[in-house]
Amino acid sequence: MKKIIILALFTCIFGYSQEFYVKPYLQDATPNSIKIMWETNFGEESFVEWGVTKKLGKKVSGKAFDINFTEARVHEVLIEGLQKFTTYYYRVKTGTLVSDIYTFKTPPFASDDKAFNIVAMSDMQIDRRNPNKFTEIIQDGVLSYLSDEFEGGVPDNLALVMIPGDLVSSGSEYDQWQHDFFRPIQPLGSQVPVYPVLGNHERNSVFYFKYFSLPENGTPAFAEHWYYKDYGNTRIIGLNSNEGYRIKDQLRWLDSLLVRTAENDDIDFVFAQLHHPHKSELWLRGEEDYTGEVVKRLENFTNKTGKPSIHFFGHTHGYSRGQSQNHKHLWINVATAGGRIDEWGAYAQKNYDEFTVTQAKYGFVMVAVDPNDGNPKFTVKRVSRGNELNPENNVITDSITIYKNAINPEKPMAVSPKGKVDTLKPLLTASVFKSDNDQAFHAASQWQVSESDDFEKTIFNSWKQFEDWYYDQNLQKGDDLKDEIALNLKPGKTYYWRVRYRDQFLQWSEWSEVIKISTEK
Known part of the structure; x- marks a missing residue:
């Protein structure tokens, strides 16, 4: 008193x-x-x-x-x-x-079968050359997009915001939280809950833990460093990929959570978020092996349960969307919402098989979840704000839809070659893509050559997508995915080859019949 x-x-x-x-x-x-x-x-x-x-x-x-x-x-x-x-x-x-x-607006229970939308964005730490970019992303980006696409208010059309790290430039600087993060996001954060995870720029600051009240259902000794939150039929998992927290305790917690999630019939999808990428086409130095351990666990979970999963990340300042080869698991970099763009050619870079699209642009990601009783699905869209040279006004530059249950494409027919071949670089050809799903198209092919018909060890393994946007070019332009030149063959040897097709919903066909070939001495 x-x-x-x-x-x-x-x-x-x-x-x-x-x-x-x-x-x-x-x-x-x-x-x-x-x-x-x-x-x-x-x-x-x-x-x-x-x-x-x-x-x-x-x-x-x-x-x-x-x-x-x-x-x-x-x-x-x-x-x-x-x-x-x-x-x-x-x-x-x-x-x-x-x-x-x-x-x-309060969330539904999973049993209510309500559709909802999520925004995912990261790395809004301020760029002094573009100090108002995060404000633009919120005002002209997210809020404008919601107004243009939907009727009603923000809480009617958006469930929550996921932020995989780097909310401010320096988490230990008190004023940055007020001016650089909360002030720009306020029109959104006052209407829908925000769920962040720690990036390297937060510096494990006490301010992060005081400003956010996150679910305390992680490992007790590491409260709010990792956690989960359910919204309808989707489980959102927040993880800490920063140095000092790349530890077995977190992986053991994740293993236990995924076991329980597998047994929970209310959960159809798992969306994990952590800051560091396992692979990054724009910035190789930002990659982190610990994230790879997380990816393996999500892939195994999806493979065992049939529940599709995503890992959202940031750290690299640009958008990327990829997918695991053998699992319905997406890799999505949701940056950048303010941090300076990692430009093409500025760093050591690499074109990875997993990634279909990489863009050096500002923007955010919208995820629409539809828990339809017959076949739950989610659609991921990149909403681009472009870059300084080529600004864009909420242009959809990438989109993918994943169903929990989907129709597999038909098994392709391996056409040629068969028997003896007169070259060490034969052209493998297969039949036209077919599927009972009228919406499906030929989105990927995988070709394998082995010295044994069990394919335990392959000498040639090619996995290509229908598009591969790298360095602002589609490197797969003109490839119909129905043929592939085999490499690494030697003269006077017997080989076996096969092929399988994938649709845009990440559904693989069965492998084709195995074809035996032999090279001339």
């Missing part, structure tokens, strides 16, 4: 008025609860008024805590007793300071 009186006198004498350092934003939503947070320059009072109309009518209090050893306070209020998939209005109050009225 003494502290409040002293502050009140100080305000009267010196004109020191209350203000928001960070306006209200949402955290950790469930069908029946949500957390609301904000920051003020001083004041312990933490109230949220809420209701199903703008009249509000209900009030709940929470807690306030220190953020940087000054009078500034972060406030956190938990609202409980909410109804699933319902729109609510709210405003926050600290002393004489009262916010505008905002809205949010």
Whole structure:
């Protein structure tokens, strides 16, 4: 009480008025609860008024805590007793300071079979040459896109925001959180919850852990470093790929979680997010082997359960979309939402088989999840803002749809060669792509040559997509995927070859019949 009186006198004498350092934003939503947070320059009072109309009518209090050893306070209020998939209005109050009225919508349960959208973006740390880029991404990008594509308000059309790291340039700099992250994202974060993971630029800062109230369902000793959150039929897993946390404890937790997820019939899809890429076409130095351990686990999970998965990442400042060879698992770099673009030719780079598209551009990713009873699916779209030389206004530059259950293409027929061949570089040819799915097209082929008909050890293995955008060129242009030149053959040897086809939904056909060939001495 003494502290409040002293502050009140100080305000009267010196004109020191209350203000928001960070306006209200949402955290950790469930069908029946949500957390609301904000920051003020001083004041312990933490109230949220809420209701199903703008009249509000209900009030709940929470807690306030220190953020940087000054009078500034972060406030956190938990609202409980909410109804699933319902729109609510709210405003926050600290002393004489009262916010505008905002809205949010609670998540559905998986059994409700409600479709929803997710935004994924990362690496919005400020580029001093383009200091307003993140603001542009939010205002002209995400909010404008939602307004153009859908009817209704933001909470009606967006469930949540995923951010795989690098929210600010330096997480240990207190002011950057207010000015560089929360101020630009406020129009979005006040209406839908934001779920980040740590990037290298956060520097494991205490500010990150004070500003975010994430699910505490990870390893207890590493609270909020890794966690999971369910929304409808989708499980979102947040991981920490930073140095010092590339440890077995995290992998053991992930293994256990994936076992439980496999047994949970309510979950159709798993979306993981972590900062560092396993492979990166634009910036090889940014690659991290630990992420590869995560990818293996997600691939095995998808293979065993039939539940498609994605790992979202950032770190490299550009967009990439790839896929695992033998699993319905996507690799998606969702950067950059503000950090300086990693340009082609600026670093050591490589064209990987896994990636179909890489673009040195600003933008964000939209994921539309449809839990349709018969065959749940999700669609990933890259919404591009272009770059400094070629700006774009929310152009869809890449898209892929994945079904939980899909129709496999027909087994292709291996056409030629057969028997003896007179070259060490024979042209392997196969039949036309066919599928009972009218929407499917020929999206990839895999060709193998082996010295044994069990293909335990291949001497030639080619996996190509129908497109391969690298260095702003489609390196697969004109390839119909029905033939391939075999390499590495030797004279006077017997070989076996086969081929299989894949559609754009990541469904493989069976392998063709095995063909025996022999080279001349």
